Amino acid sequence: MxxxxxxxxxxxxxxxYIGLCIESILDQTYKNLEVILVDxxxxxxxxxxxxxYASKDSRITVIHKPNGGLVSARKxxxxxxxxxxxxxxxxDDRIGRGFYMALWSAISESGADVAVAGFTRDLFSKSQVILxxxxxxxxxxxxLTELYKNMxxxxxxxxYGVTTYLWNKLFRRDRILPYQLGVDEGISIGxxxxxxxxxxxxxxxxxxxxxxxxxxxxxxxxxxKLSKSFRDEAASLRLLYRYLSDRFKEYSSEYxxxxxxxxxxLGTFIIxxxxxxxxEGNLPExxxxxxxxxxxxxxxxxxxxxxxxxxxxxxxxDGYRIVGWYDEDYREYRRCCMxxxxxxxxAACGFDYVLIAKLDSASVEAYRRxxxxxxxxxxxxxxxxxxEEARRQALGIYLNDMSxxxxx
Numbered sequence: 001m002x003x004x005x006x007x008x009x010x011x012x013x014x015x016x017y018i019g020l021c022i023e024s025i026l027d028q029t030y031k032n033l034e035v036i037l038v039d040x041x042x043x044x045x046x047x048x049x050x051x052x053y054a055s056k057d058s059r060i061t062v063i064h065k066p067n068g069g070l071v072s073a074r075k076x077x078x079x080x081x082x083x084x085x086x087x088x089x090x091x092d093d094r095i096g097r098g099f100y101m102a103l104w105s106a107i108s109e110s111g112a113d114v115a116v117a118g119f120t121r122d123l124f125s126k127s128q129v130i131l132x133x134x135x136x137x138x139x140x141x142x143x144l145t146e147l148y149k150n151m152x153x154x155x156x157x158x159x160y161g162v163t164t165y166l167w168n169k170l171f172r173r174d175r176i177l178p179y180q181l182g183v184d185e186g187i188s189i190g191x192x193x194x195x196x197x198x199x200x201x202x203x204x205x206x207x208x209x210x211x212x213x214x215x216x217x218x219x220x221x222x223x224x225k226l227s228k229s230f231r232d233e234a235a236s237l238r239l240l241y242r243y244l245s246d247r248f249k250e251y252s253s254e255y256x257x258x259x260x261x262x263x264x265x266l267g268t269f270i271i272x273x274x275x276x277x278x279x280e281g282n283l284p285e286x287x288x289x290x291x292x293x294x295x296x297x298x299x300x301x302x303x304x305x306x307x308x309x310x311x312x313x314x315x316x317x318d319g320y321r322i323v324g325w326y327d328e329d330y331r332e333y334r335r336c337c338m339x340x341x342x343x344x345x346x347a348a349c350g351f352d353y354v355l356i357a358k359l360d361s362a363s364v365e366a367y368r369r370x371x372x373x374x375x376x377x378x379x380x381x382x383x384x385x386x387x388e389e390a391r392r393q394a395l396g397i398y399l400n401d402m403s404x405x406x407x408x
Contacts, residue, residue, distance in 0.1 A: 005100055005170070006034040006083030009091050010073035015044045017092035017217065022053050022060075024094035030101040035060045038077045041067030046091075071185045071194075074166075078180050086176050088166045089214075096213030103170040103211060110138045112207035113175045114200065117168040123218040124332050132208055134161040140205040145254065147206060151197060152260035156361040157384070157391075158267030162200065164193040168214045175203055183243070189233060190240040190268070198247045201255075218332075230309075233272045238399055241265050266391055267359045269398040270384065274309030283397055284390040289382050293353050294319045301367050302357030303327035303340045310357050324349035343367075347374055356383040 007025055011018055025035055037050040037060060047064055054060040063076050078086060085104070089095060103115040118131040133154040139147045147161065154161035166180075179199040187194050200206060241261070248257035275288040285291060298320055300311055307327070314320040326343045327333055333340040346354065354376060356367045364383045371381050386394065 002030065002032045002104065003084040004032050004034055004082060005030065005085045005087055005104065006036060006078075006081035006173075007087045007089055007100075008036045008038065008074060008077030008081065009089050010038050010040055010070055010077065011046050011050065011091040012040045012042045012067065012073070013044055013046070014042075014092045015046050015049060018046055018049055019053075021089060021091050021094050024096075025089060026057055026059070027097055028095070028100050029098050030104055033059055033100070034081060034083050036077045036080055037062045038073040039064045040069070040073040041065060069185060069188060070191050071183050071187060074191075074195075075181055075183075075185075078177060081173075084173055085170055086173050087170050090167055090216075092217050093167065094215045094217070096215070099211065099213035100170065102209065102213065106207045106209050106211075107170065107172075110205065110207045112138060112205040113203035114169055114171045115207045115209055115211075116162060117209050117211040117214055119163070119165070119168045119214040119216050120212045121216050121218055123329060124335070126329065126332070127215075129212045130163075131210060131212070132162050133159060134208055136208045136210045138205065138207050144204075144206060148201065148251075148255040148257070150260075151200065151255075152257070153263040157263060157386070158270075158359040159361050160264065162196075162208070164190070164196055165216075166192040166196050167216075169196065171199060175199055178202075184239060187236060187240050187243060189236045189272070194240060194243055197244065201248075201251055201257075230273050230276075234269070234398065237265065237268060237272065241399060262395055263391070266395045266398070269395070271304075271306040271359060272309065273398070274306065274311075274313040275384070276309075276313045284386075284393045287390050287394050288384045288386055289355060293355070293382070295321070296352035297321050297323045297350060299324040299326065299346055299349050299351035299354045300357055301326050301343065301346070301354060301371070302363075303329070303333045303338060304357070306359065307357035308338075310355070323351055343370055344374065346371070347376065352380070354381050356381065359384055 039047045039050050050062045054062045061080065063080055065076055074088065087100060103117060106115040116132060121128045121130055134147055134150060150161040152160060176199045180195045183194045244261055248261060251257055270288055300307055300322060311322060311325055314322055324346060325340050326346050327340050328343055330340040330342050354371060356364050358364050358367060368381055372378060
């Protein structure tokens with residue numbers, strides 16, 4: 001008989017989506033599942049829906065607990081689990097019928113401790129397949145060492161090797177249990193990374209797959225990134241940084257974990273802050289964009305977290321004039337009441353410079369090619385390309401000098 005897989009689903013305020021999520025798990029071709037629904041004190045109908053589904057399928061266990069956040073919910077679920085293998089699904093997502101069968105088969109055939117998948121990002125009616133940058137294959141010995149050297153930072157600035165997410169992976173129980181239980185419950189940004197990367201370092205063999213049957217739902221409310229002040233987010237990011245730094249110290253310097261963490265964390269700070277530090281004037285001159293854009297007309301490309309924070313902070317400053325905001329997914333952002341236009345309209349907005357509000361090199365280059373095809377001069381297109389020295393200085397400021405400014 002196939003071994004038991006425990007699937008843990010943290011649940012909070014997702015009554016519109018949880019039914020589809022649960023049904024996609026119950027419909028798996030891999031049948032020996034234990035489904036643990038963790039109601040994290042949800043104030044909507046989620047508790048009732050959990051109990052209803054549990055009454056229909058004996059594989060479902062429900063945990064009702066006071067609200068404690070994602071880390072707390074995952075810990076409660078994994079403590080209650082019995083499976084030889086552990087998977088996690090976010091309650092507003094869904095998985096294709098063969099998701100766990102494919103991951104289990106990869107582990108069974110390779111003898112790996114974990115199978116790592118890609119995923120499909122569902123944004124309204126549009127879907128995008130996203131793979132790990134480290135190629136599919138089985139990694140052990142010297143190959144595993146090379147994977148570790150590129151796990152958080154792969155080649156170019158803020159380009160991951162293995163995705164941070166817990167939900168697109170299937171772990172042997174003993175390879176994830178201590179790492180998930182050890183995560184600091186104060187971490188509210190990067191909760192997945194806090195468990196995933198230490199757990200991967202504890203594996204003897206890792207299998208990377210091209211399985212993209214996990215469907216990550218990009219919800220309207222999750223597209224808008226203005227709910228918290230950057231000061232609050234910075235505090236959580238510093239906690240995450242300290243947590244991972246401590247975990248990485250026990251591993252060989254050959255893995256370059258400290259350098260990778262710095263690169264990945266700086267990118268996360270830039271995205272969350274829009275490249276602006278609350279302590280005005282402390283960032284390196286011209287960081288993250290050249291000082292020449294001050295008092296110029298700016299068009300911004302990209303309406304994700306970085307783009308939203310960048311536009312927000314530039315509008316708060318007297319030194320910048322935003323004349324247009326553009327994204328390939330403009331229809332979706334407009335549906336979230338954001339004033340975003342199609343990229344093809346950018347030439348008419350009368351800009352001095354175009355800022356590409358992306359950090360990963362693939363997205364930057366894709367935008368650059370499109371802008372060049374629209375006849376925009378390359379010297380008018382700016383993206384984040386900080387020097388090593390600027391990176392070092394900026395990260396130190398984000399991590400250590402966060403007491404100034406208004407924190408908005």
